[in-house]
Amino acid sequence: MTLPSLVETAAGPSGPRVRASLRGTEVVLAGLALAAFVVLAVTTGGNLVEPATLRAVFQFLAVPMVIGLSQMVVLAVGQMNLSVGVLTGLTAVAAAALMADRGWPAWLAVLAALVLGLVVGLANGLLVVLTRINGFIITLATMTIISGVRYGINGTGTYQGYSDGLVSLGRASVLGIPTVFLAAVVVAVLVWLFFARAVRGRQLLASGGNPLAARLSGISNDTSLVIAHALSGLLAGVAGVLVLALSGSVNASIGDDLLLPSFAAPIIGGVALAGGVVSVLGTCLAAFIVRLVDVAQAQYNINPRWVDLVVGAVVLGAVLLSQKRIGRGGT
């Protein structure tokens, strides 16, 4: 199911061209990220490269990275998932409730959070396949339901001190690199391996790129859709666990502000919204750039609302640029 688009192209953009364009995007993003980082470091008088600041920058990069990947997985099959943000919140709150109220050990609660994310994602995928309704509408509905459940668990109360071990692990560093960031990198590598090496991952891309050709090649598009949504849910669960480990206190508002980052990272990273193209590196770099906007806001004491404005403008600009580069722009 591709998104409605007014511009009809007789043939989709050819493979090598897209790949070259993606690589170009990744190089540009890497350059941009480096330049932005240097400018920020210099203009803040070296404040940014202090170990404590640097650690915070990467600690709070982990969740946007994983949530961006979560969105990227469904974009790969030409779908979208509006429920990633609230699902992250739900898994975090549910795991905290299991630990704090039921006394579950941390590892079991973490496992439960991941399973919960997977199950909800699976439900999204099955609903999309069984009802044949646009995934956007399905996940809009499940987003509403999930946010209700998320508040239902503990109302507006906050969970704190659910697991000292998990939180100290989440705030620890290995060789100066925060553990949560390492976890996000591991997840990113796994996602990259899935799309680059696994048969199932290639099938997902084939379904997203050209459903008809995929079907004729013996790929079940329905299976691809279900797997993509399930994987997206699982990654949202991972993001929930990261939130849990990092923040030390969770409440029902977690995840409300994750919807924009979830789309911003893959779109800026050059992932095609029509499906069939993914860029794990681009998504991670874009998440880093968005994070730098956040850092700049904090460093210069700018009104936080500017971040939304800037990121919105950057997303729009990125889409326009990539559209021009692939050469589909203009009517």
Next chain:
Amino acid sequence: MPDTTTSTASQAEPEAPAPAPVDQRRRGLPWWANPRVGLVAVVVALVAIFSGLRPSFLDVDLTLVPMQADITVFVVVGLAQLAVLSLGHMNLAVPRMAALSAFAAGFTYDKLHAPLVVGLLAALLVGTLVGALAGGIITWTGVNSFVVTLALDFGLLGLVALLYSWFTSGVAFSLHPDGMDALRSDTFNDYCAGPICGPPVPLVVPIAVVALVVVGVLFRFSRLGREILMCGSNARAALLSGIPVSRRVIQAHALSGLLCGLAGWLLAINNGAFSASVGENFLLPSFLAPVLGGTLLAGGAVSVVGTLLGAILNSVIQKGLNLLQFEVDQLQIYIGVVLLVALSLDRVRHVLADRRGVRP
């Protein structure tokens, strides 16, 4: 009940086989496959259930009058989404277009001391311009409407908050123009000509009725509306038939913006405050009302009456569950479930209709 779906003659899809013969098409869908019939039945059943459980559901002042005011807003919100669904586009910026328009109205009232109507015009103008901007970006770049309006929504989210922090002391404009409070709280029942008073209908209701009629006439009878529907049905065919597709896209998005502006203004009037939170909760209802009413997401067919019924259903559920003392979070769960069930039923109807040899 006549088939109120306004659609273009052909619903050609790229992958669809040869179009169904004409005589089959003339038979149309069986009556039970008409979503409007189902909606009326569901609304009637729900009203019966709710008023059975809580007799106060039929209380005029407590329930019916506020519910009409709610429906007024949500009908216009639904129409705003419907205007672009007609193209097969989406407008995810409905909430923030409404918020920006409400800001414009509040600004004219507070800073320029304008009368009520001038603020309304300012809201409509701002909404139209932002909508046209979205449509312009979509046509000039060929980028998907979903992405453009999503990015626009986030951009506007920041902008609206900044504007309120610059131009107000707090989070809302405090000055109310003459007539605003009357428009908010009065019904026609408060105005009597001798012994005869009007019905207990809020003063804002006629505004939504006007919007409904105008949008309905536009898509059913006007050349502009028909051409927009054709663009939604098959943009390529429309282009080859000499329809200026780009212009129609911009016009449809401008119409959506205009209706967002109206919805934002109406909600601000109903709430009695022009604040940055106006329109926050518009996104789901904006899809709920038209989609429940049978408007296709793929474009090319809209149902204005269905949108009204969808908005009524939404408000009846909200009000009923509210009276039964459900919490907000439970309310959200049920609204989401209703949307899923309604859409699934729609799918079942289509499959059944297909089996009987009638193409929807």
